Every structure is written in C-alpha cells, then in structure tokens.
Amino acid sequence: MPKPTKSQITGVLLAGGRSSRMFPGSEGPADKGLLEIAGSPMLRHVLARFAPQVGRAVLNANGDPGRFAALELPVVADTSDDYAGPLAGLLAGMRWSLAHAPGATHIATVATDTPFIPRDHVAKLAARAGGPRIVFAASGGQTHPVIGLYPVALADDLEAALAAGARKVFAWLDRHDTAVVSFDAAPIGGASIDPFFNVNTPADLATARAVFALLEQPRSR
Numbered sequence: 246m247p248k249p250t251k252s253q254i255t256g257v258l259l260a261g262g263r264s265s266r267m268f269p270g271s272e273g274p275a276d277k278g279l280l281e282i283a284g285s286p287m288l289r290h291v292l293a294r295f296a297p298q299v300g301r302a303v304l305n306a307n308g309d310p311g312r313f314a315a316l317e318l319p320v321v322a323d324t325s326d327d328y329a330g331p332l333a334g335l336l337a338g339m340r341w342s343l344a345h346a347p348g349a350t351h352i353a354t355v356a357t358d359t360p361f362i363p364r365d366h367v368a369k370l371a372a373r374a375g376g377p378r379i380v381f382a383a384s385g386g387q388t389h390p391v392i393g394l395y396p397v398a399l400a401d402d403l404e405a406a407l408a409a410g411a412r413k414v415f416a417w418l419d420r421h422d423t424a425v426v427s428f429d430a431a432p433i434g435g436a437s438i439d440p441f442f443n444v445n446t447p448a449d450l451a452t453a454r455a456v457f458a459l460l461e462q463p464r465s466r
Contacts, residue, residue, distance in 0.1 A: 249371050249394075255349045256299030256367075257338030258291065258318075259331060259391055260306040260357040276312065277444055278357035283457040287444065288316060290360040290457075298367035299353055301346050305334040319345070324404075330412050331391050332403065339400040349397060356391045358444040360453055363428060366440070370394040373424045381418075384428045385439045390414045392441055433459055 260278050278288035288304075296302045303319045307328070310320035321341045323333040338352045351374065353367045363369075370380045374394055381393030391414075399421070406417050430437035433456055444450050 248374055249349075249351045251298065251367075252300040253348060253350045254299045254367060254371065254394070255338065255342035255346045255352045255397075256295055256302035257334070257342075257352045257354045258288070258295065258302065258304045258357050259334040259338075259354055260288070260304060276306075279312070280444070280450060282360060282450070282454050283460075287360050287453070288313075288357050291355060291357055291362065292316065292318075294360075294362050294364050295353075295355050295367075298364070300349060301342075303338060303341050303345075304357075305337050325407075329407060331414050332407055332411060332417060335395060336400060336403050336407060339395065339397045339403065342397050343400060351394050351396055353394050354391055356443055359392070359441050360444070361431060361433075361438060361440050361442055361456070362392070363431070363440050366392065366426075366428065367394070369426050369428075373426055376422070378422045378424055379418060380424045380426060382428055382441060383425045384441050385430065388425055389441050390418060 260276065279286045282290060292302065303321055304313055304316065306313060306320055307322045313320055319341065321337045323329060323337050324340070325333060335354060338354065342349045342352050353370065355362055366382060370382065371394060373380045377396050377398060379393060379395055382389045403417065411417050428440050431440050438456055444453050
C-alpha cells in the first residue's frame with residue numbers, strides 16, 4: 246500500500262477527556278483547549294499547526310458541541326458516554342472519516358493540549374506508514390500514541406476491542422504492526438522544548454504561556 250498523501254489523511258483533534266489535573270473535581274467535559282495562550286484558545290494554536298498537514302479536520306469532544314462553534318470544525322463525540330479514553334476518540338475519528346471523507350485511508354491524531362506540535366510531523370509519520378501499520382511519535386524518551394497515524398481499516402477491530410473492555414492504548418497497539426518516529430526538542434528563545442509538551446496542569450499552562458511570550462519577542466537585528 247502506498248504512503249498516504251495529505252488528502253488521504255483526516256486530522257482528529259482529541260478533546261474527549263475530563264482534564265482532571267487541570268480541573269480537579271470536574272465531573273463532565275472540561276476544556277483545556279479553550280484556555281487562553283497568547284490571546285487565543287490553545288486549540289487555535291494546535292489547529293494552526295495541524296490543519297495544514299491534513300485533508301480535513303474534525304474535533305472529538307463530548308458534551309455540548311456549541312462551545313466549539315467559533316472554530317468552525319465538525320465535532321464528533323465518543324460512541325459511548327463512559328469516557329473510555331483515547332481509544333474511544335480514535336474510534337470516533339475513524340467512523341467520522343469513513344462516513345465523511347471516504348477517500349481517506351488514515352486518521353492523524355493530536356491532543357488539543359499540545360500547542361508546539363511540529364508543522365511537518367504528519368508527513369514524517371506518513372513516511373513510515375504502510376498497509377495496516379500504526380505509526381506514532383516519540384520525544385524525550387517517551388512515546389506519544391495520541392500523536393499518531395492510524396489506518397481507518399482498523400475501525401472494526403478497535404470497536405470490538407472497546408466492546409470487550411479495552412481501555413489502555415498500548416494494550417490495543419501491541420496487537421498490531423507499529424512504528425515509532427522520534428522528534429528532537431525544538432529550540433525556542435535560546436532554550437529547547439519538547440515538541441509534544443502537553444498542558445496538563447496550571448503549572449504547564451504557565452510554562453506554555455512563557456514559551457509563547459518568547460516566540461512573540463522581536464528578533465534582534
């Protein structure tokens with residue numbers, strides 16, 4: 246099977262979690278992606294880097310989709326209401342792509358709390374794709390399965406796994422052919438940052454805001 250092209254990849258932004266570390270005590274959807282960084286919701290920063298890399302983009306989120314109306318993105322919820330985690334978001338994205346982007350062979354996934362994702366990471370993942378292989382990113386000695394490229398042909402297999410009680414991403418991944426692409430830290434303002442740094446806590450949010458402040462500083466001549 247040839248490597249997927251941009252038009253054959255549907256981008257899925259995963260925002261279906263509870264964000265419990267950012268919003269302790271929350272019992273329903275809580276949206277880290279709507280927190281402001283540099284004057285815009287964090288989701289807009291992720292989307293600006295991600296959308297140009299894929300053919301179409303869709304947001305996976307639970308609850309009232311109207312809160313994301315300003316983004317002008319299709320919003321698809323998990324197929325169950327038990328907050329089954331990232332695997333449920335993957336399945337929702339696959340099912341949406343199969344129904345609305347029939348020419349797409351893969352979904353590319355990102356978390357909505359990763360505002361520094363590389364602007365070329367989807368192409369780098371696609372270069373390692375082939376057949377039913379799943380490809381995902383790694384950085385700083387950690388793997389990131391939610392930053393991945395997944396064949397939509399695996400939708401039925403994933404649905405069956407979820408129905409059987411699967412919740413851990415790697416328990417499902419271990420059943421399939423996978424490849425990992427490593428990414429280096431990105432230089433910003435004389436320092437370096439993990440390109441897949443994710444904003445999990447208020448302290449992480451402060452760090453992301455500080456990094457964006459460095460990005461906005463005028464360059465010396």
